[in-house]
Amino acid sequence: MEKNKDIISRAMADLLEIPKDLVLDIPKITLIGKSELFLENHRGIIEYSSQRMRINLSRGFLEILGNQLEIRALLPDEIKIEGEINSCRFFD
Amino acid sequence: MINKFFDGLGGVITLLVKGKNQERIINLALSRGIYIWDIKWQGNDLSLRIRNSALQAFQAIAAENDFELEIAGKRGLPFLKTKVQRRIGFLAGAVVFVLTLYVLSLFVWTIEVEGNKTVETKQILQSAARNGLHQGSGKWKFSCSDIEKAMLRELPRLTYVQCEIQGVEANIKVVEKVWPDEEVFGPCHIVADRDGVVEEILVLEGQSIVKPGQVVGQGEILISGIVYPPAPETSDASKLLEPEEPSFVRARGTVKARTWYEGYGECPRRIETKVLTGETALEINLMTPWKEVCIKKAKLSKNGYYKLARKRIAANTSPGMWGIYINKYHEQKKQVQSFTEAQAIEMARESGFNNLRRKIRPGVQISDSYIQVLSSPSDAIVRIKIAIESIEDISRVQAIE
Incomplete structure (x- = not known):
């Protein structure tokens, strides 16, 4: 049921040329070099240490690995992370 | 930037945050709409920043979930009060x-005077002080335009006064009146300005009274402005003609004469002078209306000689x-x-010449000079009399009364 809704929403977004992150509630990541990361549409922090960060998403979570990771700003929908970012991985 | 400003205001x-699984408190605060930023680890504790208004709500969350809070720093206007x-x-x-x-x-506190050449600065300052502008006078006590008008009335040699106040400094700019040269209009004689022997005479207008080689005294008429017409020629010597009326003219011309100047010069054979050694000593005095x-x-050494430079x-x-008085x-x-003796005579001669130069008008041509030693060789001071001979224009205009 959830999957069908997702397919319809994706088709509507394609048809109306609306950004998918608005319609589908999927995360939008902006990475500036390897020092700054903006993440929109998150669902809270699962784990946070200076080397590893796991951020909850609407589906699955995002794992960020790096050094001296800091949460520079935290808002209900947005998060800004600074530090030396080595990798970003999605987990369902 | 604007956020930082409002954060500073609030x-x-x-x-x-001390405890276990501190990420939890972040999510809880986020769900209650508390804005958190600058989240980082400091050892085992989680450091974060919140607004002052959110502190109570955050403390409530921490208490509910067994987290311990420690305030590490406070910044902004509300905390300035305690500092003050x-x-x-x-x-x-x-x-x-x-x-x-x-x-x-x-x-x-300071008054500057500009533009004066013949009127003394002291005189200008005194006039300004009489009208309320002096060192230490309150700015509200006087009006610049009133002072300007009063100074123009008091100092007739000034044609323009501008008084300007810049900070604690008053600038008085003045322009002096330029008087025309004293000129003689109408008929006049040319008279001798000083004694001398006439060398050369050039008459442009008027009647020459003196001849080259003639000795003239100061004030003597050289070229007369009263011109008598030549006597009419007549064959009959017995017939007397009535003399015609003389005409009055403005005499013009130059009369060069040999003139003499005398001067005196002296020089001691032994001179005691004081020479600066380069050593200085400073004295500072504070002056109050009651005591210095x-x-x-x-x-200072008792037997030493000192030259005092005083700054006030x-x-x-x-x-x-x-x-403050600074005495250096x-x-x-x-x-x-x-x-x-020869050196002393030479120095006395130079001193005599320098004295003479003050008497001689500029541009006078010196034709000869004589020296007469007045002192004897055994005297401690060499005294000389110096005379110079010059050729100069001695003509001066004098109105006919």
């Missing part, structure tokens, strides 16, 4: 400083003079110099 608190209360003396000092600066800026206090005393920074206020003593030593 106040920002840096907290250290702690440093009340500093604040009072700052206020007193600003007030003093403001009060002192209401007075005139020595801040630093100069170390003072202001005249209503109770009296306030200021330059050490001197005696130096004795002896001259031979």
